[in-house]
Amino acid sequence: MKVLTAGDHFVLNPLLADALRARVDAPLELSEVTLPWPLTPFGRVAEVDEASDAEDALIAALPGVEVAVTQMGPFTERVLEAADALKLIVCCRGGPVNINTAAAAERGIAVVATPGRNAVAAAEHTIALLLAAMRAIPRTHAGVLAGEWRSDLYAFEECGRELGGAAVGLVGYGAIGRRVARVLHAFDARVLVADPYADPAAMDPFVEQVPLAELLPRVGALSLHARLTADTRGLIGAAEIAALPRGAVLVNTARGGLLDYGAVTGALASGHLAAAGFDVFPEEPLAADSPLRSSPNVVLTPHLAGATRQTAERAAALAAGAVADFLAGRTPEGLVAPPAS
Structure with missing residues (x-):
């Protein structure tokens, strides 16, 4: 042979x-x-x-x-x-x-x-981005390197948030989404899933499966794990981001085409999104003039979730x-x- x-x-x-x-x-x-x-x-x-x-x-x-x-x-x-x-x-x-x-x-x-x-790697990277965004780790790391020691970040309005007890929404429940859900469950997070193709009988018992429109206003963090198809392209746009509670966190380690990044930068600038973490983008590499590079509270990695x-x-x-x-x-x-x- x-x-x-x-x-x-x-x-x-x-x-x-x-x-x-x-x-x-x-x-x-x-x-x-x-x-x-x-x-x-x-x-x-x-x-x-x-x-x-x-x-x-x-x-x-x-x-x-x-x-x-x-x-x-x-x-x-x-x-x-x-x-x-x-x-x-x-x-x-x-x-x-x-x-x-x-x-x-x-x-x-x-x-x-x-x-x-790459399900294990992508799931772990998702959790890393989520934690880094929720706790502003890159920003505070850069501050320490620059000689800052900001005790004012203990102020209530400046503090990060915990995964424990948080409601986290997953869009997509394939091999990666399922593993992310199990890690989140270990953090004592509540997991909601929007995936019309997932078999309800095969869902983990701690997961609540709901339509996307119902999921969005109920979660403080949203993570994308759907495949990019003609039906899912642009799935999360301005209207969907607006439906999230103010102060929500958004993570995408799936495909850039799922998300309207222009709407993301506007929501970050207004404070509607507190933070975001992205490993994928609509065009790669990320353009030098991309507004994401100057957006507040963003964690960016160069499509390395599976690496x-x-x-x-x-x-x-x-x-x-x-x-x-x-x-x-x-x-x-x-x-x-x-x-x-």
Whole structure:
């Protein structure tokens, strides 16, 4: 079985190779291509998104390859045309945005993703942003570095707020949202969830599932965990932010397109939002003139919520498990596009 690992500088080829050897019983003939991400940013490549610009490298490596495992490989129609023996592509991500799944299906190539690989990392980063925003940790840290020691921040109107006893709303209850809910529950927060696709019978018993319009006025903090689709783009706009209680905190570690950031900056300036924490933005990298850079009480990170060593190791393990299932005739977990019949 000829297998190509097209890893990068996060999901390393040695991680993929070791995981494949550990999980797959069949003899493997491994080859590799190292893609430049994240040392070189990803972008749109031909008709696919969030990929490394490496079509030529894949085309050169794919002849005779039956299984390809990648994170950022641009499996465009042009690349797939060169894949004369390919049967399976495993994408080490929550969704295969870098793969032309329709073109793969037309050629009888199965596509598998690895949802949940970064759930632990993204959930922990969410909680970190929430706590940092609620307690103004970056601002006070900068003050101490600048020589300040502000006892006036003990004033009631200046104090932060606690997660314990707070009502926190989650928009989306997938692998990440569910884990965030469980951490919040450990903090003794009350958790409300708006997710029309979540099965009420599968909700954790401490979670209250309500429509978004009912959730917003009841929570002091809101965290976004929905997938970005045509239906969810712009889901939280000026009207939704206005429906939050004054002094609420807003966090987004999902996708920038879910949120109207112009409405956010206005709400921060007016004090309607007390603070916010963002790891994702409508355009990345964040523009030098973005109003967010000068907005009060904002914590910003550069799309790093999933960036842990364990995420990379988990992605490799999940990918290897998918290959093992496929070769054994089992349906891999995370199957996105089955071969065309």
